Amino acid sequence: MCLAIPGKIIDSEEIGGIRIGRIQFGGVSRKAYLDFVPDAVPGDYVMVHVGFAISKVDEAEAERTYDLMRQMGLLEEELGKEVETLPGGTVT
């Protein structure tokens, strides 16, 4: 459930008390309602579900999480395939 994808706010305006923005998703854009992300501004990334931004992407968090994962990938490469599986323990 809940297909939501990240897009960048290109611009926003208020029409009749509702905030609407143009959001870009990898080359296509569509309008989305921004009332649920009051502090999101053009340039920010938001998660859009059925035409509504439901959260602002925390770019610092995204980088942090991804860096951790990527480091795991680098570590994995360094250790190579000959690492033995230690039952229940961590790899040192």
Add this chain to the structure above:
Amino acid sequence: MKFLDEYRDPKVAEAIVADIRRHVSKPRVLMEICGGQTHTLMRYGIDNLLPREVELVHGPGCPVCVTPLEILDKAVEIASHPEVIFVSYGDMLRVPGSKRDLFQVKAAGGDVRIAYSPMEAVDLARKNPDRQVVFFAVGFETTAPANAMAVWQAKREGLKNFSILVSHVLVPPAIRLLLESHGNRVQGFIAPGHVCAVMGYSEYEELAQQYRVPFVVTGFEPLDLLEGIRMLLAQLEEGRYEVENQYARSVTREGNEAARQRMFDVFEVTDRKWRGIGEIGQSGYRLRPEYAAFDAETRFGVSDTRAAEPPECIAALVLQGIRKPVDCPVFGTRCTPEKPMGAPMVSSEGACAAYYRYRRHDLTVLV
């Protein structure tokens, strides 16, 4: 695409899988709750990457699948009215009611249209003052704020020709029921990322503590799921039962206050029936009295529709994660996506449909 492609990196996936393999010490049963997560798992074959000890079972996280039969019948009835423009999300159109689905209503002359967003339905109402526009407001908590906004806006504009048919369901009561049930084998939960983006995850903390079961709020890309699984397994190995947040780039513990506010302006909690499961107390939303005028059930006099569901398939067991789609005697034979017998085969996100579409060759061919 930024914040999407990075989470599909195969090299990182390999690394996470290797880490999982190193740490798993005994068989574990995990459940992902959300249909969108099931879709990713099946589509990327993630269960085939995991060590044998890790068993993934698929939960009832598909609002399309669990929409009760009565609601489908009400939808079909309302959509058959000549003055009605019936607007729905795409995935609902093929869901069978007792006798027909919405596609068949369309074939018989009903004005049934697909919308990507509920605001399209409000637009239609504005542009067609002589027609009655009814929106099929289905979904979990993720979709409720958007559906609420449509009604809220319609009321502001004084639209007399807009109403919604509500079938909202909530995740935590379903999880609670699952954890209470005798046959439950699930030891850890991959919690639904976008539901939590709206609701936050404090509701799961209570469940974690009470039932001593770990939760990890997880995203929808393959790396998100692998990482969420890794974190869950780590909790199990270490004997912890907390709620952790893998999807921190989109989810905070408090969730989205603005979205919830709009949602609770318009909706209140109520008991709801789940197709294939039965009634779960306080597990859905209905319109508040101030918005009762926008309830399509009353407007079209379909509140009393009842539907009989004869027992035959094992949908309930699949939805609880007790059985896999392949355990079902009619899976892939009498029950297929073209002729679905049960809820999980109905929607493309249902466990049976996902399994059938992406993975039935596993039964005969080893990758």
Add this chain to the structure above:
Amino acid sequence: MTSTFSLNCPLPLEVTDRVLLGHGSGGKLSAALLSDIFFRAFQSPVLARMDDQAVFEIGGTRLAFTTDTFVVKPLFFRGGDIGSLAVHGTVNDLAMGGAEPLYLSAGFILEEGLDMDVLRKVAASMARAAQSTGAEIVTGDTKVVEKGCGDGLFINTTGIGVVREGVNLSAANARPGDRVIVSGTLGDHGMAILSEREGIGFDTSIVSDSAALNTLVRTMLDAASRSSLTDIRCMRDPTRGGLASSLNEIAACARVGVELIETAIPIREEVRGACEMLGLDPLYVANEGKLIAIVAPETVDAVLAAMLEHPLGREARIIGTVSGKHPGLVTARTAFGTSRIVDMLSGDQLPRIC
């Protein structure tokens, strides 16, 4: 608090007694409609081959004969219109049989009240398209239906051409070891159309790829003729139902498996973005200026090289292999090295919220 789940399940629905939109999608429903109603009624071995065109011999000459009907909405879209689409579509079906298009017919169903200017523009577009392919529109028909009985304008085109000597193109020829080539990016046409659809539209620069493929096919056959023309086993233009549906048809017909490499399949960034947004899989989205070719491994490099030199083949790629495993099933190796089925859909792909 103990609880039991009741085992509830809806009754299966009866087989449909009315035509549904899904019957036009190119998926399983379409296939069922064809076999239950039409193949059963029109008993013909030529028809039973289920290629995009019928090939038969008259007085020693092999002719290809095909028909197609166009119901696209909107009538005019970025990259084309119903007229050029109608010409390209039929020319392409002939080309998939290895035939150069010679003569076309054009039948029109016009809705009462259709703007005459629209009709003029469509006719002009058809003339231009036909001329660029070398085909002549030599006969046709016009009917007018009452207002409300048609979507403005429907066009049927039928085409006839001579099959090139030595060519034997049919889905049944595909065999294990053959390679699968696609001539360019997938999903452009379908997403261009969808972007203008009420209720789900979006802004984009995606343009329909509607084009006549006969000269590309000629180039490919020329390349293959240096070794053996029959090294090109079959060709398909993946229109409604997309790549997935065409490959599933070939797999079923030849009783072979097809294994794709997902990362090799060319898809434009914008098409991907649009598909992500709506929850659609680009492999099922329609194309109107692309072809799939099944080619013997000995000749595939030569054919590919020739395609890359042609304006309509610049982004051609080898995207998979025909296999003897899991006959009738199309699978894809994901970026993760796992395998998934690329199934035949029952009806149209629907945008999802899940």
